[in-house]
Amino acid sequence: MNWLTQLPQKYKKFLISLVVSLFVVSAVISIYQLRQIIQLLESPKSSTSWSVVQLQMEHRRFINALQLYRLGGVKHSDLMLRYDILWSRFPVLLEGQENAGFHNIKSARQLVRELFQEVQRIEPLLQALPPSHEKFVQVIERLNMYSAPINTLVNKEFQRNSEFDKKTDFKLLQLQLILSFAIGALLISGSILIVMIVRENHINRYLANHDVLTGLPNRAGLREFIASLENNRRDYAIMVLDLNGFKGINDSYGHEYGDRILNVVAQRLNGQMRHCDYAVRLGGDEFAIVQTRVRSSEDCSGFAQRLINVIEKPISLEDRECFVGTSIGISTALDSQDDWLTILGQADTAMYQAKQESRCSSWQFFEGQMQLAKEREQHLLSQFRDALENQHLSLFYQPILDLANDKVVGAEVQARWEHPVYGWVEQAELVDIAHACGCVVALESWVLRASTQQLKRWQHGLNTNLQLAVSISSSTLHNDLLVLVNKVLIESRILPHRLIINIIDSDQQMLLDCVDAIRELRRIGVSLSLDNFGSAECPLELLNHLPVQYLRGAKSLMSDLLNASEKQPMLIATVMFANRLGVKLVVDGVENQQHLEQLKEITKEVLVLGAAVAAWAPAEEFSPYLRAFAESPSE
Known part of the structure; x- marks a missing residue:
C-alpha cells in the first residue's frame, strides 16, 4: 500500500470517499437482504393448505357422524360437537390473514362460501328433527355433493404450494447471492478502509516526528x-x-x-x-x-x-x-x-x-560563562521595552571627517543604554534586542526624533551646517518612514539635506518593496547611505534601485584593506567605483592614527569614521568638534 503515500491529496480524499461509500452501501444492502431472507423464512408457507385439509377432514368426519347418528351410534351432543368444529373451519379460510393468498382464488372462495351456507342451513334441522327423520338422508346427500370439489381444492392447493415453494426457494437463492456479494464487498471495502486508516495513522505518526521538507526527524x-x-x-x-x-x-x-x-x-x-x-x-x-x-x-x-x-x-x-x-x-x-x-x-x-x-x-x-551571557541577554530583553518607554536610553555622537579638507562635516548618532547591572549596552546590541522584542521601529523612531532635536539646538547655538547620520533598519523603512521623517523635519525645523538616513541592513526584498518611499525621501532632499557595502549582505544589484549618495564600507572589510598592504589597490578601486557612481565612500573602522595616515596616503576622496577621528561622546561632550566645524567655511 506504499502507493497510497504517493497519491496527491485530492485523489486520496476521493479514494477514501469511494471506499467509505462502498462500505456504507454494502452494509445497507446486507442488512436489507438479511431482513428479506428472515421474512421469507418466517412466512407461513403451508397455512392455507393446512386449513383446506382441516376443512376436508372435518367435512368428512361430520358426514360420518351424521350417518352414525341416524343409526343411533352417536349421541346428539357428539354430533353437535362435530358440527361446531366443522363450522369453525370456515372463518379461518374465509377471513384469516394467514390465508390471504386463498382469498385471491375466486372459485375456491365461492366453493367454501357455498358449503358454509349449506352447513348453516342444516343447523335448525339438527336441533329439531329426530335421527330417524328422512331429511337426514337429504342433508347427507347434499353434503356429499361437496366432497369431490373439496378434494379437488385440496389437490390444487398442494400443487399451488409446491409452485410457491419453488418460487420461494428461487427468491431465497437470489437473496442469498445478493447478500453474499454485499458481504464480500463489505469485507473488501472494510479491509481496505482498515488498511488505509492504519496506513494513515502510520503516516501521521511519521509526519509528527519528521520534517516534511527534508525528511529528517524534527x-x-x-x-x-x-x-x-x-x-x-x-x-x-x-x-x-x-x-x-x-x-x-x-x-x-x-x-x-x-x-x-x-x-x-x-x-x-x-x-x-x-x-x-x-x-x-x-x-x-x-x-x-x-x-x-x-x-x-x-x-x-x-x-x-x-x-x-x-x-x-x-x-x-x-x-x-x-x-x-x-x-x-x-x-x-x-x-x-x-x-x-x-x-x-x-x-x-x-x-x-x-x-x-x-x-x-x-x-x-x-562553557559556563556562555550561560551567564544568555541570562544577561534574557534580562536585557525583559527590561528593554520599559527602558525605551521611560527614556532611559542615551544618545552618543561621533564626528564624520572629510579627508579632502580635513574638516568635520557631520556626525553619526547611536543609542546606548546604561543598564544598572550590566553597564553600557551599545547600539548594535540594542538593535538586536529591539528586533527580538518587536520594538525596533520604536527605538529607531525615538533616535531619529531625539537626535534631530539635538541637531536643532546645535544649529541655533553654534550656527553650524552639520549633517546628521541616523541608522535605520529596513523594518522602519517599511513602516511609513517617509511620514515620520516629514514630521520630524517640521518639528525640528532642520533642512532635509542635513539629514542622512543610513540603511543598516540589506534585506533586499524589503528594500525593493520600499523603493518608492526611499525615492520620495530623496526627492524631498534627505540624503541616503547604504551600509555594509562590499559584504555579501549588500548585493550590488541594490545600487540599480536605490538613489543613495553615500556607501558605507563594511567595517571588517575596511579594516582588512588597511591592515594588508597588498589589498590596498582594492580600496583604491572601491573609491574609484564609488566616484564613477557619483557617490561618496564612507570608511568606517579607522581605529588608530596609523590607519588614518595610511588612508590619507592611499586616497583623500573619502569620509572617515572611527576612533582615530574621535571617540563616541554624549551631546554635551561633542561641542569641541562642533566648534571646529563652525569655524570652517559654511556651505
Whole structure:
C-alpha cells in the first residue's frame, strides 16, 4: 500500500470517499437482504393448505357422524360437537390473514362460501328433527355433493404450494447471492478502509516526528530518540548547526531554491551519520545532531569539523554554484546531570557564540560563562521595552571627517543604554534586542526624533551646517518612514539635506518593496547611505534601485584593506567605483592614527569614521568638534 503515500491529496480524499461509500452501501444492502431472507423464512408457507385439509377432514368426519347418528351410534351432543368444529373451519379460510393468498382464488372462495351456507342451513334441522327423520338422508346427500370439489381444492392447493415453494426457494437463492456479494464487498471495502486508516495513522505518526521538507526527524523525533537514549546512557553530545550565507541565497534566488539547498544539506548531514547517531532539522536553516558513544571532547570536535567540511562543499543547482557554511555549538552529557532540553539549549547558546566570534564556519563548545551571557541577554530583553518607554536610553555622537579638507562635516548618532547591572549596552546590541522584542521601529523612531532635536539646538547655538547620520533598519523603512521623517523635519525645523538616513541592513526584498518611499525621501532632499557595502549582505544589484549618495564600507572589510598592504589597490578601486557612481565612500573602522595616515596616503576622496577621528561622546561632550566645524567655511 506504499502507493497510497504517493497519491496527491485530492485523489486520496476521493479514494477514501469511494471506499467509505462502498462500505456504507454494502452494509445497507446486507442488512436489507438479511431482513428479506428472515421474512421469507418466517412466512407461513403451508397455512392455507393446512386449513383446506382441516376443512376436508372435518367435512368428512361430520358426514360420518351424521350417518352414525341416524343409526343411533352417536349421541346428539357428539354430533353437535362435530358440527361446531366443522363450522369453525370456515372463518379461518374465509377471513384469516394467514390465508390471504386463498382469498385471491375466486372459485375456491365461492366453493367454501357455498358449503358454509349449506352447513348453516342444516343447523335448525339438527336441533329439531329426530335421527330417524328422512331429511337426514337429504342433508347427507347434499353434503356429499361437496366432497369431490373439496378434494379437488385440496389437490390444487398442494400443487399451488409446491409452485410457491419453488418460487420461494428461487427468491431465497437470489437473496442469498445478493447478500453474499454485499458481504464480500463489505469485507473488501472494510479491509481496505482498515488498511488505509492504519496506513494513515502510520503516516501521521511519521509526519509528527519528521520534517516534511527534508525528511529528517524534527524536534518531536529528537525528544523520542533522547528519551530512549537517556534510559541507558549519558555518553552523548548534542550539536546545533546554523547555516551561514543561507539568507542571502534565499533572498536572491527565492524560497523554493532555498528549500532545495536545505535538502542538499540534510542529505549531506545524513550521509555523515553512523547508525547510532541522529540528525534533526529544528526549523529554518537550523539543524541538530545527536552524537552517541562520545568518550571525550575530541570525538565531538573531530566530528564537527567533518560536518563543516562536507557542508562547505559547493552546491550546484540549476546551473548555479552556491556556497554555505555553518556555525556549530556543542554540548555534551558527559559528567552532566542536566536533561536533554538543557543540553540542547546549551548547544544553541554555543552556536550563537560561534556565529558572533567568526563569520567563517566554526564550532564552539558550551562553557559556563556562555550561560551567564544568555541570562544577561534574557534580562536585557525583559527590561528593554520599559527602558525605551521611560527614556532611559542615551544618545552618543561621533564626528564624520572629510579627508579632502580635513574638516568635520557631520556626525553619526547611536543609542546606548546604561543598564544598572550590566553597564553600557551599545547600539548594535540594542538593535538586536529591539528586533527580538518587536520594538525596533520604536527605538529607531525615538533616535531619529531625539537626535534631530539635538541637531536643532546645535544649529541655533553654534550656527553650524552639520549633517546628521541616523541608522535605520529596513523594518522602519517599511513602516511609513517617509511620514515620520516629514514630521520630524517640521518639528525640528532642520533642512532635509542635513539629514542622512543610513540603511543598516540589506534585506533586499524589503528594500525593493520600499523603493518608492526611499525615492520620495530623496526627492524631498534627505540624503541616503547604504551600509555594509562590499559584504555579501549588500548585493550590488541594490545600487540599480536605490538613489543613495553615500556607501558605507563594511567595517571588517575596511579594516582588512588597511591592515594588508597588498589589498590596498582594492580600496583604491572601491573609491574609484564609488566616484564613477557619483557617490561618496564612507570608511568606517579607522581605529588608530596609523590607519588614518595610511588612508590619507592611499586616497583623500573619502569620509572617515572611527576612533582615530574621535571617540563616541554624549551631546554635551561633542561641542569641541562642533566648534571646529563652525569655524570652517559654511556651505
